[in-house]
Amino acid sequence: MKAFVAGATGETGRRIVRELVKRGIPVRAMVRDITKAREILPSEVELVMGDVLDRASINEAIGDSTVILCATGAKPSLDPTGPYQVDYEGTKNLVEAAKSHNIEQFVFVSSLCVSKFFHPLNLFWLILWWKQQAEQYLKTSGLNYTIVRPGGLKNEDNSNPVIMSGADTLYDGSIPRQKVAQVCVESLTSPQARNKVLEIVSSPTAESKSWEDLFSAV
Template sequence: MKAFVAGATGRTGKRIVQVLTEREIPVVALVRDRAKAKEILPANVELVVGDLANGDRLAEAMQGCSAVLSAAGAMPSLDFTEPFRVDYWGTNNLIDAAKIAEIEHFVLVSSLCVSQFFHPLNLFWLVLYWKSQAEKDLQKSGLTYTVIRPGGLLDTDNEEAIVAAKADTLSGGRIPRLKVAQVSVAALFEPASHNKIVEIVAEPDAQSQDWKQLFLNV
């Protein structure tokens, strides 16, 4: 297995790269700034400089990979086009490139509540709406996929157990970014994750489950 990671230098993406490399899975990381990426990512990661707008370059960079994991997402900005360009158009470019590269599994990190149009987060230029549209396009793409919808993201890990649920089941809760990364990578090895939307949060009183059972429950 070799994995292509989009959003690799972001706060969730870099943890996905970390988990992949800890499992000795070769990684190709899409980055905008090579110097920054060298500071953040492990030395054995292959860096490809580019962005989600260049679909042809994406397909070329994915050659030889069997999995794509995307943690790319728009940053808060005054640019009202950014959620469309990153979360929707950029994700679609990744999907198209993955089809050309004959990727076996596409894991997309999305968000809880993407189906709620009147959610307050949509005040940020409809970011949840564009995430939801990208999810739908991935589902229709013909690729084997797993959509991970985490709750509020925490930079610090904790000992709480992961709770997984079907699409549009959870409406709140939080989860460390490292746990999101662990679930994303685990999905690559569990057939029970295939073609599912998996909502996740972490809760102190939840019962710990192995990865297979976690995905089977969804």
């Protein structure tokens, strides 16, 4: 297995990269700024230049990777096309590149509540709606996929157990980015996580379960 990570220098992406490295999985990280990435990511990571809005650069960057993890996301800005470009068109470009490279699995970090059109986050240029459109594109691509929908993201990790459920069943709650990274990486080696939408939050009152039990229950 060789993992290709898009959005590798983001807060969630960098944790995914570190989790992969910790488990001895080779990583190619697609970045737009090599110098910045070297400061953020582990030295073992192979850094490649690329942009999700440039399909040619993605095809070159993927190289000999066998799985893709996408943790991209539009940054808050005054550009109303941001979420459409990054969260939808960018993901579409990654999916098409994955198909041409016979990628074995595509893990996509989405968001809780993507099916709620009137959610306040959609005031940010329909960001949840465009993530949902990207999910649909991935689902119908023919690729093996895992769609991870985390609740509110926290930078600080904690010991709270993960709660995992199927699509459109969880509508509130939060989760550390580190646990999101763990779910993404665990899904790569679990057949029970394939072709599923996984909604995840964490709670101090949740029952602690193995990853396999969590994946199998969805």
